[in-house]
Amino acid sequence: MPDAFLKNLLATPGTSGFEQNIQQVVRDFTSEFAxxxxxxxxxxxxxTVNPSGGTKILLDAHCDQIGLLVRHIDEQGFLRVSAVGGWDMQILxxxxxxxxxxxxxxxxxxARKPIHLLNDTERTTVPKIQELWIDIGSASPEETAEVVSIGDSVTPEPSLxxxxxxxxxxVAMDDRTGVWVIMTALKMVxxxxxxxxxxGVSSVQEEIGLRGAQTSAYNVNPQVAIAVDVTHATDCPGIDQNQFGKISIGGGPVxxxxxxxxxxVFDLLISTAESHGIPxxxxxxxxPASNDGAAIQVSRGGCATGLVTIPNRYMHSPVEVVAESDLENAARLLAEFCLAIDSDTTLIP
Known part of the structure; x- marks a missing residue:
C-alpha cells in the first residue's frame, strides 16, 4: 500500500518543467525532519540533514516529467503542441x-479522426506531433485564448x-518514485x-537535458553522490535481455x-546491500547515463557518483509500472550507504 507521501507525489499534477506543485509536496514532507x-x-x-557534517553526500532524483507545450491555438480552437521529452506518439x-x-x-x-474515417495510409502510419491536437471543449479560438496561453504546459492526467x-x-513513475526514494532515505538518515x-535534491528539467542536476550539484559541491532514476525492466514481452540485460520488477533496485x-561507490553500494540483506x-x-548521474559526475572538479535505478515497465507512458518493494529496498540501501560513509572512506578509484 503506497504511503501518503508517494500517493501525493503521484496524484499531484505536474507541469513538465519546473513542477512547482510537486516541489511543494516535497517541501511539506521534508520540513518535518530536515x-x-x-x-x-x-x-x-x-x-539538508546535518549540514555541518564532514563528507558531503548528494542524493538526487528528478521531479519533472515528459509532457507537451502549447505552441498554437488553431482556427477551430484546438491546441497544437510540441513535445517536451521523448514521446511515442502512439501512446498519446x-x-x-x-x-x-x-x-x-x-x-x-x-485523439484523432475516428478509425471509420481514416484512409488506408493513415491507418498504418504513426501520426507526427504536429498532426495531433488537444480538445478542451472550446467552441472557438477566442474562447480557448481566454483560458489558455502560448507556452502553457500539458501533461497526462495523474493516476495511481x-x-x-x-x-x-x-503517470510519472519516472521519476517521482526516485524522489520518494531519496527523501525517504533522507528521513531514515x-x-x-x-x-x-x-x-536530498528533487531536481528539475532532467527530461530536457539534466539541467537541474547541473546547477544543484554545482551549488552543493558534494564529494559523493547517488543519482536515483528508473530503468527499463526487461521482464515483459518484446525486450531482448541479451542486449539490455535481465532486470526484473520486484528483484530489487538496480x-x-x-x-x-x-x-x-559501486563497491560500497554492493557491500552495503550484502551486509544488510537488501536484494x-x-x-x-x-x-554516460541519460540521467542526472551524468551531469553530477562531471560537476566542478568531479564527484564520486553512483547510480541506483528502479525497474520500470512501459517507461514514458501514462501506465508505467513499478514494484513498491523495489522502492522500499532502494530507500534502505541509500540510507545505509550514507551512514556507512565517514571521513576515512576512500573515493579515489
Missing part, C-alpha cells in the same frame, strides 16, 4: 490530459492504480544522526556499473 529545506532559483528543492492517442494555465489546470483530450503483487501503475552532511559509476540487481552501462 535541518533546512530550500528552493534555488532554478526550482530545485534541496533538503486517446489520453486524458491537463493543460496547466495561470488560473489552474484545464482538462482536455488527445494498485496491481497484483505489490505493483503500482500510473536523519533519525540516526549521520556523521556526513546529506543533501546498481549500475560502468563509466558513470565510481568503482569505490539488488546489477546492470552495465557502456556510455
Amino acid at each position: 535541518d533546512s529545506v530550500e528552493t534555488d532559483v532554478h526550482g530545485n528543492v534541496v533538503a 492517442l486517446g489520453q486524458k490530459m491537463l493543460v496547466h494555465t495561470k488560473s489552474g489546470s484545464i482538462p482536455g483530450v488527445i 492504480r494498485e496491481l497484483r503483487n505489490g505493483r503500482i501503475s500510473g 536523519a533519525a540516526r544522526k549521520p556523521s556526513s552532511a546529506v543533501y 546498481i549500475v556499473r560502468g563509466a558513470n559509476a565510481n568503482p569505490r 539488488v540487481q546489477i546492470n552495465a552501462l557502456a556510455r
Whole structure:
C-alpha cells in the first residue's frame, strides 16, 4: 500500500518543467525532519540533514516529467503542441490530459479522426506531433485564448492504480518514485544522526537535458553522490535481455556499473546491500547515463557518483509500472550507504 507521501507525489499534477506543485509536496514532507529545506532559483528543492557534517553526500532524483507545450491555438480552437521529452506518439492517442494555465489546470483530450474515417495510409502510419491536437471543449479560438496561453504546459492526467503483487501503475513513475526514494532515505538518515552532511535534491528539467542536476550539484559541491532514476525492466514481452540485460520488477533496485559509476561507490553500494540483506540487481552501462548521474559526475572538479535505478515497465507512458518493494529496498540501501560513509572512506578509484 503506497504511503501518503508517494500517493501525493503521484496524484499531484505536474507541469513538465519546473513542477512547482510537486516541489511543494516535497517541501511539506521534508520540513518535518530536515535541518533546512530550500528552493534555488532554478526550482530545485534541496533538503539538508546535518549540514555541518564532514563528507558531503548528494542524493538526487528528478521531479519533472515528459509532457507537451502549447505552441498554437488553431482556427477551430484546438491546441497544437510540441513535445517536451521523448514521446511515442502512439501512446498519446486517446489520453486524458491537463493543460496547466495561470488560473489552474484545464482538462482536455488527445485523439484523432475516428478509425471509420481514416484512409488506408493513415491507418498504418504513426501520426507526427504536429498532426495531433488537444480538445478542451472550446467552441472557438477566442474562447480557448481566454483560458489558455502560448507556452502553457500539458501533461497526462495523474493516476495511481494498485496491481497484483505489490505493483503500482500510473503517470510519472519516472521519476517521482526516485524522489520518494531519496527523501525517504533522507528521513531514515536523519533519525540516526549521520556523521556526513546529506543533501536530498528533487531536481528539475532532467527530461530536457539534466539541467537541474547541473546547477544543484554545482551549488552543493558534494564529494559523493547517488543519482536515483528508473530503468527499463526487461521482464515483459518484446525486450531482448541479451542486449539490455535481465532486470526484473520486484528483484530489487538496480546498481549500475560502468563509466558513470565510481568503482569505490559501486563497491560500497554492493557491500552495503550484502551486509544488510537488501536484494539488488546489477546492470552495465557502456556510455554516460541519460540521467542526472551524468551531469553530477562531471560537476566542478568531479564527484564520486553512483547510480541506483528502479525497474520500470512501459517507461514514458501514462501506465508505467513499478514494484513498491523495489522502492522500499532502494530507500534502505541509500540510507545505509550514507551512514556507512565517514571521513576515512576512500573515493579515489
